[in-house]
Amino acid sequence: MSDASYRDAIFTTPLDRVASFSFDEQVVSCFPDMLRRSVPGYGQIIAMLGLMARAHLRPGARVYDLGCSLGAASMALAREMAPEDIEIEAIDLSAPMVERASRELAEAFPEHRINVNQADIRTLDYQPAGMIVVNFTLQFLPPEDRDAVIDKLYATLEPGGMLILSEKIISDDPVENAWLIERYHDFKRANGYSDLEISQKREALEDVMKPDSLNTHHARLARAGFVRSHTWLQYLNFASMVAFKAAD
Numbered sequence: 443m444s445d446a447s448y449r450d451a452i453f454t455t456p457l458d459r460v461a462s463f464s465f466d467e468q469v470v471s472c473f474p475d476m477l478r479r480s481v482p483g484y485g486q487i488i489a490m491l492g493l494m495a496r497a498h499l500r501p502g503a504r505v506y507d508l509g510c511s512l513g514a515a516s517m518a519l520a521r522e523m524a525p526e527d528i529e530i531e532a533i534d535l536s537a538p539m540v541e542r543a544s545r546e547l548a549e550a551f552p553e554h555r556i557n558v559n560q561a562d563i564r565t566l567d568y569q570p571a572g573m574i575v576v577n578f579t580l581q582f583l584p585p586e587d588r589d590a591v592i593d594k595l596y597a598t599l600e601p602g603g604m605l606i607l608s609e610k611i612i613s614d615d616p617v618e619n620a621w622l623i624e625r626y627h628d629f630k631r632a633n634g635y636s637d638l639e640i641s642q643k644r645e646a647l648e649d650v651m652k653p654d655s656l657n658t659h660h661a662r663l664a665r666a667g668f669v670r671s672h673t674w675l676q677y678l679n680f681a682s683m684v685a686f687k688a689a690d
């Protein structure tokens with residue numbers, strides 16, 4: 443597959459039947475543009491990851507990038523950390539994502555220890571890590587699988603370890619929720635998506651992405667054992683949280 447990157451035009455024409463969204467070749471070919479135009483705060487979140495690693499990571503520690511897609515989070519981490527100070531394990535379930543991420547990461551950071559593997563984050567055999575990044579991935583798991591994954595991530599982190607969890611969110615308050623979604627659609631329109639694209643994408647995501655509220659996320663993190671968690675960024679109905687394991 444080529445490394446060319448295209449404008450996201452997946453839902454521009456009317457479809458008789460909108461298929462469930464999936465991370466296939468067509469999505470891979472326009473993915474950076476799709477994220478830039480449809481995830482408020484995406485660039486800001488990616489830009490902070492390296493700084494968070496610098497602030498909290500023990501030199502040489504392992505970092506997981508779970509649901510790495512094209513490796514944007516791993517790139518940001520490698521950019522800020524010397525090769526001897528970090529070992530990155532980037533994981534994704536989608537074969538075309540993994541194929542392209544491993545090629546691009548190896549090309550951009552030949553000195554760094556970065557492994558890209560195709561795996562399911564629900565069944566992965568995790569090795570101890572100092573930091574775990576789950577950037578807009580937990581939202582694609584069936585809700586009933588999410589507690590067990592967060593429990594596994596907690597067990598994987600070393601004492602003092604840090605989890606960064608970014609997600610599309612809903613609000614428990616229906617009026618706030620409706621307002622956030624309306625302004626999110628304005629955000630997409632301002633970024634060049636038509637009403638048809640917005641509604642067909644919404645339909646395609648309905649069965650495969652069921653966002654939780656921030657309250658649900660923080661309760662899940664506390665239940666798993668994280669000693670503290672907070673929301674460090676929210677932009678409309680997208681948010682990023684950080685959670686810490688006690689230092690012992």
Ligand SMILES: Nc1ncnc2c1ncn2[C@@H]1O[C@H](C[S@+](CC[C@H]([NH3+])C(=O)[O-])CC(=O)[O-])[C@@H](O)[C@H]1O
Nearest residue numbers: 465509510511514534535536562563577578579582
């Ligand atoms: N069970 C699973 N196991 C592994 N990967 C999975 C699973 N389910 C879905 N994925 C993968 O999770 C990724 C979600 S995108 C992450 C963006 C990236 N983090 C970024 O910072 O650029 C977010 C979005 O598209 O909104 C896709 O690549 C899926 O293949």
Ligand SMILES: O=C(O)C(=O)Cc1ccccc1
Nearest residue numbers: 476477480481610643644647
């Ligand atoms: O576009 C949307 O409606 C989103 O919620 C963001 C998104 C971005 C990339 C893949 C799936 C969802």
